[in-house]
Amino acid sequence: xxxxxxxxxxxxxxxxxxxxxxxxxxxxxxxxxxxxxxxxxxxxxxxxxxxxxxxxxxxxxxxxxxxxxxxxxxxxxxxxxxxxxxxxxxxxxxxxxxxxxxxxxxxxxxxxxxxxxxxxxxxxxxxxxxxxxxxxxxxxxxxxxxxxxxxxxxxxxxxxxxxxxxxxxxxxxxxxxxxxxxxxxxxxxxxxxxxxxxxxxxxxxxxxxxxxxxxxxxxxxxxxxxxxxxxxxxxxxxxxxxxxxxxxxxxxxxxxxxxxxxxxxxxxxxxxxxxxxxxxxxxxxxxxxxxxxxxxxxxxxxx
Amino acid sequence: xxxxxxxxxxxxxxxxxxxxxxxxxxxxxxxxxxxxxxxxxxxxxxxxxxxxxxxxxxxxxxxxxxxxxxxxxxxxxxxxxxxxxxxxxxxxxxxxxxxxxxxxxxxxxxxxxxxxxxxxxxxxxxxxxxxxxxxxxxxxxxxxxxxxxxxxxxxxxxxxxxxxxxxxxxxxxxxxxxxxxxxxxxxxxxxxxxxxxxxxxxxxxxxxxxxxxxxxxxxxxxxxxxxxxxxxxxxxxxxxxxxxxxxxxxxxxxxxxx
Numbered sequence: 001x002x003x004x005x006x007x008x009x010x011x012x013x014x015x016x017x018x019x020x021x022x023x024x025x026x027x028x029x030x031x032x033x034x035x036x037x038x039x040x041x042x043x044x045x046x047x048x049x050x051x052x053x054x055x056x057x058x059x060x061x062x063x064x065x066x067x068x069x070x071x072x073x074x075x076x077x078x079x080x081x082x083x084x085x086x087x088x089x090x091x092x093x094x095x096x097x098x099x100x101x102x103x104x105x106x107x108x109x110x111x112x113x114x115x116x117x118x119x120x121x122x123x124x125x126x127x128x129x130x131x132x133x134x135x136x137x138x139x140x141x142x143x144x145x146x147x148x149x150x151x152x153x154x155x156x157x158x159x160x161x162x163x164x165x166x167x168x169x170x171x172x173x174x175x176x177x178x179x180x181x182x183x184x185x186x187x188x189x190x191x192x193x194x195x196x197x198x199x200x201x202x203x204x205x206x207x208x209x210x211x212x213x214x215x216x217x218x219x220x221x222x223x224x225x226x227x228x229x230x231x232x233x234x235x236x237x238x239x240x241x242x243x244x245x246x247x248x249x250x251x252x253x254x255x256x257x258x259x260x261x262x263x264x265x266x267x268x269x270x271x272x273x274x275x276x277x278x279x280x281x282x283x284x285x286x287x288x289x290x291x292x293x294x295x296x297x298x299x300x301x302x303x
Numbered sequence: 304x305x306x307x308x309x310x311x312x313x314x315x316x317x318x319x320x321x322x323x324x325x326x327x328x329x330x331x332x333x334x335x336x337x338x339x340x341x342x343x344x345x346x347x348x349x350x351x352x353x354x355x356x357x358x359x360x361x362x363x364x365x366x367x368x369x370x371x372x373x374x375x376x377x378x379x380x381x382x383x384x385x386x387x388x389x390x391x392x393x394x395x396x397x398x399x400x401x402x403x404x405x406x407x408x409x410x411x412x413x414x415x416x417x418x419x420x421x422x423x424x425x426x427x428x429x430x431x432x433x434x435x436x437x438x439x440x441x442x443x444x445x446x447x448x449x450x451x452x453x454x455x456x457x458x459x460x461x462x463x464x465x466x467x468x469x470x471x472x473x474x475x476x477x478x479x480x481x482x483x484x485x486x487x488x489x490x491x492x493x494x495x496x497x498x499x500x501x502x503x504x505x506x507x508x509x510x511x512x513x514x515x516x517x518x519x520x521x522x523x524x525x526x527x528x529x530x531x532x533x534x535x536x537x538x539x540x541x542x543x544x545x546x547x548x549x550x551x552x553x554x555x556x557x558x559x560x561x
Contacts, residue, residue, distance in 0.1 A: 117361060186398040190461070192359060194412030194468055195388025204415055208402045 053278050060275025061282075070252075071272075072241035079268035083276050085242040089253035090283065092246060093157050094226045097164030102218050104165075105172030112173075113180040114202055132170035137230040139166040144234050155236050157246040160253075163231035168221045175217030179210040212298035219291035223284045229255040254280040305332040305502045306372040306389075306471040308353065313367035314531075315345065315352050317360065322348045324531035325367070328521055330472075335494055335503045337513035337540065340523030340555070345532030346506050349523070350474050353504065354390035355383040371471070388416070391470035395477040397457035399449030399464070406445040408460055412468035427467055435463035436493050455486020462493065466501070473497065475505040479512065491516050510556060514544050522552045 060066060063079070070085035108128070112121050143163040147153050183206050191201040207214075237250035238260045245251075258276045261269045308330040315323040323345035330336045338346040351357035352365050355376060368375045376386045399408045407414070409428045418424065428445070432438040437459040441452070449460055458478060465473060475494075479487040494503060494516050507513050513520055521537035536549045547553050 184398070186394060186396060187400060189356065189359065189392075189394065190398045190400070190464075191411075191415070192384075193354065193356060193387055193392035193394075194415065194464065195384055195391075196412065196415040197384050200415050205400060205402075209400070211402075 050281075053274060053281060056271075056274035057276075057278025060271045061278055063275075066275065066279075070240065070242045071257075074240070076264045077266045077268055079271050083252075083254065083257060083272075083279055085239065086252040086254045086257040086276065087279065087283070088242060088244070089157060089232075089251045089256070090226055090280070093160045093164060093232075093251075093253060094222055096158065096161035096246060097168055097225060098218065098222050100161065101165040101168035101172055101221075105169050106176050106214065108169075108173045109176035109180055110202060110207075112177055114198070114206070128170045128173050131166065132174065134166065135230075136163070136167055136228050137234070139163045140231040140234040142166070143231070148235070154248055155250075156248050157236055157243075157251040159235040160231045160251075161246070163235060164225045164228060167225050167228060167231075171221040171224060172218060175221070176210075176214050179213035179217065180206060182213065183209045212295045215298075216291040216295045219287050219294070223287040223291075226284055226287070227255060227280055229259065232256040233259060254283070305500060307332045308472065308502065308504075309370040309373075310349075310353075311368045311370065313349070313352065313365060313369060315348050315357065315365050316363065318362035321531040323352070324533040326534045328534060328537050330502060330504055331519065332502045333498055333500075334518040335498050335505060335516050336519045336521065337517035338504065338506045338521050338523060339508075339510065339513050340532070340535075341525060342508075343532070344523040344525045346521075346523045347476055348532075350476055350504060350506050351392075353472070353474055354392055355386045356392060358383060388412075388468060389470055390472040390474060391465035391468060392474045392476065393458070393461050393465050393478050396481050397454055397461050399452075399457050399460050401448065401450050403449060404446045405441050405449050405452070405460060408449040409463045409467050411464060416468070431463040431467040432460075434466055434497070435459045436489060436496075437463055453486070455482045455489060458482060458486065458490060459493065462490070462497075466497070470501065472502040472504065475503065477506050477508060480508060487512070510544075514540060520544070522547070522549075522555060524551050524555070 060079075063082070065080065066082035067087070068084055069082040071081040071083075072085075074081040108124065112124060115121075116124070140163045143159055143166070147159050147162060148155060153159065187205055187209060188201055191205045192198070196204075232253050232255055236253075236256070238256050239250035239252050243249045243251045254276050258273050258280075261272045261276070263269075264272075310326055310328045310330075313323065313326045314321065326349060338350060340346050348357060353369055353376075357363045357365075365377060368377055370376075371389065375381070376390070399405075400411055403411060406425075406428045409431050410418075410424045413424060413427060429438060429442075432441060437456060440456060441447075441460075444451075449457065452460060458481075462473075462478075479490050482490065491512065494505070497503060498518075505513075505517065517540045519537065520540045520543040522535045522543065523532050524535045525532050535551050536543070536547060538547070543552060544556055547556065
């Protein structure tokens with residue numbers, strides 16, 4: 001026993017502190033250069049993309065009617081009007097998807113974290129994994145075959161939202177699950193020990209504690225589906241004018257507007273494409289900023 | 304109100320693991336009972352079984368009965384929620400609710416049980432904070448977050464929160480092990496005041512603490528690895544610490560093991 005411990009002891013002859021050898025300095029330098037280089041390399045396409053979109057899209061989004069008019073009555077060769085109709089479509093389709101997917105996703109996550117034991121929870125977790133790997137075109141075709149071909153509904157913005165629900169759901173579930181697991185069990189126990197039933201503990205203690213993380217996750221999921229293109233290509237027709245009705249008729253959205261303008265070879269079409277691309281980036285950026293603000297606000301309330 | 308607890312032939316299991324073996328003991332009202340013993344001997348498990356908190360761990364179950372003034376808390380149809388309203392608990396690590404202010408923490412139990420009425424809740428908050436010797440320190444910042452307090456203050460906040468729901472019994476699971484000596488003293492003083500109103504059961508690793516605060520002491524031991532913990536003896540604290548009946552108790556108290 002003592003012999004084992006003796007062998008763990010540092011031999012008294014060796015110096016207590018060692019100097020950093022030249023070899024280690026070189027390795028450190030190489031590692032620094034590699035890591036910094038990789039970071040800069042990753043930054044290049046990002047900045048390039050942003051720069052290109054901003055440079056080409058800026059004239060469009062600053063034109064007079066861009067945010068307030070649709071393309072109704074605007075000729076292909078004419079640069080006029082705006083993307084009001086597509087902006088409305090993008091935001092409304094994503095919001096409807098969120099209204100459906102968020103409660104469902106949060107409840108699934110609560111089940112998995114707070115109640116889920118045994119086979120049902122394992123199967124659900126597996127299916128959520130599968131769902132998160134489903135390509136958006138497959139989700140769109142699935143909604144097309146069920147909602148439109150089988151149930152006989154028309155193409156509409158609602159059909160798009162249904163496909164977006166399928167894409168949002170796994171993101172919301174995964175994120176909420178993680179946030180709920182971060183809530184320490186001690187808080188749940190403290191609440192049980194006060195004679196608070198489990199459901200009330202979840203609603204009043206666990207959810208508020210995890211709220212900021214859940215909300216920012218939802219907003220990120222929202223931002224994620226706003227740029228989805230496959231569902232709008234498959235499930236709704238393009239319209240050059242505003243359509244407020246999500247249940248019927250064609251409705252534009254920013255990705256769909258970009259796609260349809262791609263067939264327009266004239267300079268006005270090019271301008272609209274870049275403008276719409278920049279608009280989409282701005283909308284998604286706003287959602288990201290919102291997520292950060294909500295997070296900051298709830299964190300401050302806590303201290 | 305203060306009630307007595309009679310534990311009869313209580314066996315506690317985690318799945319197939321037998322954690323505590325056939326404990327029979329009586330806890331007197333208006334007194335502090337200390338549970339001592341080496342780590343893993345099942346004293347915390349027993350404590351958690353006294354208000355059915357161990358049930359929140361999947362697979363945990365008990366056999367036997369725990370009578371609170373003659374009524375079995377494991378009786379058929381008895382709701383664990385109502386048991387926990389009657390038998391409160393303070394944990395090893397202070398665990399105030401991070402999203403709530405100091406005042407909201409104190410009245411959390413009542414509010415979550417559906418009590419409304421701002422005035423009534425404010426009164427109870429003040430009374431409970433005074434009861435936990437915390438009022439003077441926090442009365443100017445009742446709306447600050449509970450997490451802004453020091454560890455010892457947080458633990459007294461948790462005690463205030465536990466007594467605000469007016470339990471009959473207060474269970475304390477090593478309530479001072481995460482605290483410095485001064486905060487520990489504050490909590491020990493508090494315990495001797497609280498025992499006029501509550502039956503207190505405390506688990507502690509600190510022998511001096513058991514000797515200082517408790518009226519009765521129960522010593523638990525582990526016969527061997529993988530075997531269930533058992534109650535070796537229980538008696539007046541003075542007797543246990545001066546002249547215990549069992550050799551094992553004496554060895555443990557005096558720092559000699561097995």
